[in-house]
Amino acid sequence: MIEELEIILETTSKILQKHVNHNLRQNIVSENTDILNLWNEIEKNGLPKISVKEKFGGYEIPFFSILPLIKIVNNHGTPLPLSETILSNYILSESDINPPNGIVTFATNTKNLQIKNNMISGEILSVPYLKLTKNLLIVHEFNNVKKAILIDEINGEIIDKKNFLAEPRYDIKVENLNISEVKPIKNNIDFNFLGAILRSAQMIGAMEKVVDLSINYCSERKQFGRTLSKFQAIQHQISEMAVELSASSAALSTITELGLGEKNSNDTAILKIRAGYAAGKIIAISHQVHGAIGFTKEYELSYFTKNLNSWRNDFGNESFWEEFLGRRFLEKNNKNLWEYLT
Amino acid sequence: MSKFNFPFIKETNELSNLRKEVREFITNCINNNEFTPSPDAWVFSADPSFSKKLGSKGWLGMSFPKEYGGHQRTALERYIVTEELLSSGAPVAAHWIADRQSGSQILRYGNEKQKSSIIPRITAGECFFAIGMSEPDSGSDLASVKTKATKTKNGWKLEGRKIWSTGAHLAHYMIVLARTSPASEKNRHEGLSQFLVDLSLPNVKITGIPDMTGQRHFNETLFDNVELSDDSLLGEEGKGWKQVVGELALERSGPERFLSHFTLLDSFINEFRNSLIHSGTKIVGKLISEIQTLRRMSFSVASMLQNGEFPETQAAFVKELGNKFEKMMIETLREFSNIVPLHEWPNQLQNLFEDATLRIPSNSLRGGTTEIMKGIIARQLGLR
Numbered sequence: 104m105i106e107e108l109e110i111i112l113e114t115t116s117k118i119l120q121k122h123v124n125h126n127l128r129q130n131i132v133s134e135n136t137d138i139l140n141l142w143n144e145i146e147k148n149g150l151p152k153i154s155v156k157e158k159f160g161g162y163e164i165p166f167f168s169i170l171p172l173i174k175i176v177n178n179h180g181t182p183l184p185l186s187e188t189i190l191s192n193y194i195l196s197e198s199d200i201n202p203p204n205g206i207v208t209f210a211t212n213t214k215n216l217q218i219k220n221n222m223i224s225g226e227i228l229s230v231p232y233l234k235l236t237k238n239l240l241i242v243h244e245f246n247n248v249k250k251a252i253l254i255d256e257i258n259g260e261i262i263d264k265k266n267f268l269a270e271p272r273y274d275i276k277v278e279n280l281n282i283s284e285v286k287p288i289k290n291n292i293d294f295n296f297l298g299a300i301l302r303s304a305q306m307i308g309a310m311e312k313v314v315d316l317s318i319n320y321c322s323e324r325k326q327f328g329r330t331l332s333k334f335q336a337i338q339h340q341i342s343e344m345a346v347e348l349s350a351s352s353a354a355l356s357t358i359t360e361l362g363l364g365e366k367n368s369n370d371t372a373i374l375k376i377r378a379g380y381a382a383g384k385i386i387a388i389s390h391q392v393h394g395a396i397g398f399t400k401e402y403e404l405s406y407f408t409k410n411l412n413s414w415r416n417d418f419g420n421e422s423f424w425e426e427f428l429g430r431r432f433l434e435k436n437n438k439n440l441w442e443y444l445t
Numbered sequence: 446m447s448k449f450n451f452p453f454i455k456e457t458n459e460l461s462n463l464r465k466e467v468r469e470f471i472t473n474c475i476n477n478n479e480f481t482p483s484p485d486a487w488v489f490s491a492d493p494s495f496s497k498k499l500g501s502k503g504w505l506g507m508s509f510p511k512e513y514g515g516h517q518r519t520a521l522e523r524y525i526v527t528e529e530l531l532s533s534g535a536p537v538a539a540h541w542i543a544d545r546q547s548g549s550q551i552l553r554y555g556n557e558k559q560k561s562s563i564i565p566r567i568t569a570g571e572c573f574f575a576i577g578m579s580e581p582d583s584g585s586d587l588a589s590v591k592t593k594a595t596k597t598k599n600g601w602k603l604e605g606r607k608i609w610s611t612g613a614h615l616a617h618y619m620i621v622l623a624r625t626s627p628a629s630e631k632n633r634h635e636g637l638s639q640f641l642v643d644l645s646l647p648n649v650k651i652t653g654i655p656d657m658t659g660q661r662h663f664n665e666t667l668f669d670n671v672e673l674s675d676d677s678l679l680g681e682e683g684k685g686w687k688q689v690v691g692e693l694a695l696e697r698s699g700p701e702r703f704l705s706h707f708t709l710l711d712s713f714i715n716e717f718r719n720s721l722i723h724s725g726t727k728i729v730g731k732l733i734s735e736i737q738t739l740r741r742m743s744f745s746v747a748s749m750l751q752n753g754e755f756p757e758t759q760a761a762f763v764k765e766l767g768n769k770f771e772k773m774m775i776e777t778l779r780e781f782s783n784i785v786p787l788h789e790w791p792n793q794l795q796n797l798f799e800d801a802t803l804r805i806p807s808n809s810l811r812g813g814t815t816e817i818m819k820g821i822i823a824r825q826l827g828l829r
Contacts, residue, residue, distance in 0.1 A: 318826055338823035342765075345449065345822050349762050353451035353742045360453040369737070376734040425730030433714075433722045433729060440714050441532045441707070444737060445456075445464060 108164060111153065112172055118144050119179040125403045128182040131271055133235050142183055142206065150185060152202060154193040159201045166193045166297070167362040170304045170355060177308035180406050182270070184208050184232040190301050191240040194294065198251040198286045206236035207253075211298070211417055216243050222279040223252065229417075233261070233273040242294035248287050249294075255283040269409035291363075296371045298418035300358055303378040306414050307351050309407045310381060313389045314344050316404055320393055331392065340388045347381035354378065369431065372424040379421040382411040449759060449825070451745040460525050467529040470502065475533070482534030482708045484800050487701045488811075489662055491615055492536035493573075499530075499537075500570025505544050508751075509552060514565030520751035524744055528700045534708035538662070539615055543567045546695040547574035547620055551641065554680030554688055559641055563618070575613035576696075577621035577642070577666070578689065580606055585817050587622070588633045588686065592668065594623040594640060600675040603640065603668040611811075613651050613664035619644055621668070622689050625682055637685030640677050647671070658803050690757060696812050698746040698760035702767030703739040705808065706774065709797040713778055716794055717785060724784055728777050735770045739763065758825045765818040768809040775805050 122141040131138060145151065153169050155161025166189075173186050184206055191209045192202035208231055216225035227241060239254040259277035288294075318341060321331040331337045354374040363371060386408045390397045397404040419427070432443050456464075474480055474495075483490045499505050507523040509515025527545075530537050548567045551559055566572035583589045592605025603623060613619060619642050626636035644651065648671045654663040680688050710732065714721065721729055743763050749756040778798060787795065809815045823829050 318828065321828070332828040335820075338828045339816070339819040341826060341828060342819035342822035345826060346762055346765050349449050349451060349759075350738050350742065350766055353453075353745065354738050356451065356453040357741055360455070369733075372730070373734040373737050376731070377738055421731075422727055425727045425734065427730065428733050429726035429728065429730030430722070432733060433718060433726060440711050440733075444733070444740070445528075 131182045151188045155196040173304040174308035177305040200284045207238040209240040224278045228274045252285045253283045268413040269406045299375040302414040302417045303374045306378045317389045351378040351381040372428040375424045376421045379415040382415045451742045454748045471533045485705045486534045487541045490536040491538035493539045496540040496570035506568030514568040520747045524747040531704040532707045543574040573616040575610040575616040575619045577607040577619040579609045592623040601673040603671040607666045610664045611662045634686035639679040639685045641679045694757040694760045697764040706801045761818040761821040
């Protein structure tokens with residue numbers, strides 16, 4: 104399976120290298136044929152269903168093992184919700200729902216959600232790339248039962264979000280929208296945990312790109328007669344980015360290896376905290392060393408830093424997970440810290 | 446930027462059992478009043494009899510080969526033992542440097558006589574080392590050392606001064622970096638060599654330097670034309686720079702870079718657990734997430750060392766992040782004093798806190814400064 108995954112990673116890199124450029128990122132609409140071509144090629148290679156069970160036509164590679172793929176997709180700044188689709192399809196498949204073809208996006212949050220007669224009403228919030236697809240996954244708890252809800256035709260009042268983010272996001276208000284399928288979710292599937300892991304892997308892929316952009320820019324840009332990279336003040340700032348990034352990657356490799364279980368759900372918290380802090384520092388430093396050019400729309404840095412800004416807030420920010428982690432330990436009254444850590 | 450990976454290394458059941466064994470041993474020592482846990486113990490708290498005890502348990506020179514009295518265990522096993530010792534504030538300063546770096550350096554570069562006469566004593570916890578790198582005029586700029594070794598009929602003559610050598614007054618040997626030929630104009634790193642110097646030789650004068658806490662661990666060592674035998678040279682003449690860089694990789698990546706003040710954190714949490722549940726869950730979570738990340742990284746470096754890799758840069762990452770964490774930890778505890786004022790903390794905890802606050806500036810100096818760590822990383826990123 105490792106070999107299989109490596110081939111997939113390599114193929115994916117090639118596809119993305121061929122199709123993704125900064126122009127594409129600036130025109131993310133369903134009529135854009137370049138966007139459609141890219142998606143078709145992604146789908147042809149089976150990437151959306153990589154973690155889906157074989158009986159539903161997937162590769163059945165465990166979600167945690169494909170995190171390196173999520174990293175690559177976001178390292179290329181792919182302006183399509185492939186990461187979201189992979190996670191949505193995984194959750195659907197684990198809930199014994201056959202994932203549809205095409206893009207499946209998800210609701211990051213919801214408000215006042217109700218189900219009646221196989222129809223759903225309420226507010227569905229912060230949905231990435233909503234206008235590219237008709238398929239939407241909502242995970243919600245009704246009467247203490249967590250459910251996966253698949254919608255395959257979205258009608259409702261769409262509220263265009265302000266363009267704070269690089270990826271398009273929308274809120275929708277729906278009333279009596281038909282549900283395609285709804286099933287209870289298995290206990291071991293926690294949408295908030297999986298979402299936090301997904302966003303962290305995306306952030307790490309994007310941060311690798313941001314550090315590379317910064318290194319390259321500073322090695323070319325000359326001021327005071329030498330390249331920026333020759334200034335110690337700049338070298339130290341870039342080193343700091345590298346340190347932050349390597350700590351986040353170390354936290355990610357724990358999840359990739361161990362997966363997610365009751366025993367190591369702390370590792371999810373640690374990953375999201377670590378990646379969130381790293382993103383904060385890396386956003387600030389990369390813009391600082393890039394100067395004004397990094398603050399323009401035409402240069403690609405901001406595509407990545409805008410996404411980092413949104414992902415660090417999704418599925419719990421640093422404070423949320425710090426609370427979680429701290430409370431979990433402190434409430435186990437009988438253990439001292441070192442015993443707990445080891 | 447994906448070339449500096451820290452692959453996840455699992456703690457096997459075998460390692461967990463070793464951890465338990467060490468922990469039981471330490472608990473017994475504490476219960477028998479053999480030592481009181483203290484902060485920064487790997488620098489400040491030396492107890493040769495405790496070192497000897499560890500030696501007899503087989504927990505020193507763990508990865509050294511059996512033919513020299515070692516135990517041929519893995520770097521991961523050694524990591525587990527050091528973590529347990531550090532987190533409990535055990536008095537490990539006497540043997541720390543010998544066990545961490547000097548022994549490995551001798552095994553790697555030493556001749557047969559050096560190995561067979563010294564390594565078994567390190568492993569037994571009877572032979573201690575000090576570091577001979579910095580000089581009064583050479584700190585971060587290590588290649589500028591002026592200590593000089595000149596060839597004589599019977600060996601070498603050593604002349605110069607080394608400074609900031611922790612524990613030199615208790616140590617039997619020092620590995621000294623000295624010039625054996627002038628630096629070439631192109632390459633300052635040429636012409637340096639390492640020497641294995643017996644500190645009991647005539648004309649070696651060791652003077653203590655109290656640090657700002659008033660305690661003595663620092664020393665200045667004067668080598669006033671010390672006669673060294675021919676086989677005092679460690680490794681190859683002129684290759685001292687390469688050797689010393691390898692030694693530093695051993696020095697920088699260990700858990701002492703983030704567990705030096707763990708005893709403080711532990712006592713703090715035990716004391717204030719109830720108030721923390723109400724108003725400190727976030728700070729505890731923040732500290733846990735950082736320690737666990739560092740542990741994973743440091744353990745990963747141990748496995749690189751085990752595989753014979755050369756993780757100089759990864760070691761710099763661990764040291765830099767660990768130093769930052771320790772400073773952040775002190776600041777975080779300080780912030781908590783708006784919930785329970787400092788003067789209401791139990792005396793022992795107040796002392797630990799004040800001790801740590803005083804000592805913390807040294808953590809990003811010893812073993813290479815923050816600036817040097819960032820410089821090493823920048824070079825690897827192709828910026829220098």
